[in-house]
Amino acid sequence: MLRALLLDMDNTLCDTHRAVDAAKIQFARHVGRCFSKETSLDGGTFASAFVTGIYREWSDSQRGAYLPIIERQGEEAFRKQLIKDLLAEQHINTVTDALANDLLQVFESERLAAFDFYPGIADFLGRIRDKLTLVVITNGPEFSQLPKIAAVNLGDYVDHIIVGGQESEQKPARSIFEKALQLADCQAEEAIHIGDSFNADIVGASNSNIKTIWVRHEQRPDPVSTISPCYTVDHPCEIPALVEQIAG
Ligand SMILES: [Mg+2]
Structure with missing residues (x-):
């Protein structure tokens, strides 16, 4: 579940x-x-x-x-x-x-x-939060990430936010995904991770046995990687329908 x-x-x-x-x-x-x-x-x-x-x-x-x-x-x-x-x-x-x-x-x-949610994402977070615990894992230094988080009031939309620059290791390290699971109080098989970076998000979450949705944008899969995402979407606007279908 x-x-x-x-x-x-x-x-x-x-x-x-x-x-x-x-x-x-x-x-x-x-x-x-x-x-x-x-x-x-x-x-x-x-x-x-x-x-x-x-x-x-x-x-x-x-x-x-x-x-x-x-x-x-x-x-x-x-x-x-x-x-x-x-x-x-x-x-x-x-x-x-x-x-x-x-x-x-x-x-x-x-x-x-100019920094904002993609269309439909803020409403989606509001709806899906009734069913799921939401944890953001964002790589990058505090200097750039904290102002962006504040600009969209991200803390009002999700339960926890982990900033890679404040941790000992960033994605794709297992430790940061394990912290997210601890905060959500769930097991790896009870979570799904969504991200656009194949290496940081998809490889990282997969190595922690967490299911993945890859937001592909224009990227191609890594030809030498043995890891593949569980689901792939072309653009973030496809995330709400897919997650709501998976969550039931
Ligand atoms: Mg990203």
């Missing part, structure tokens, strides 16, 4: 891609205005590189530079340094810490303003 629903947040419950794309456009415009006298600046390239950087798609030299900053000073310090470095690449070397902070706040506020 199904008793608990474990849920990823980014690009499963909430349209993070859309929020980041919207923020990227506004960020590029803002930086362009800020440095309008700098003819060398390409705001779009800068904003794209910033998003690539915060999603940890680093070169080896960036990895060597940024991991120690994150470990010693945290995510916010890393993001400010990333802004300074990317602007320096465009020959703008006059960025103070205060200006880097102001620019970072522009990106964050634009991202949060």
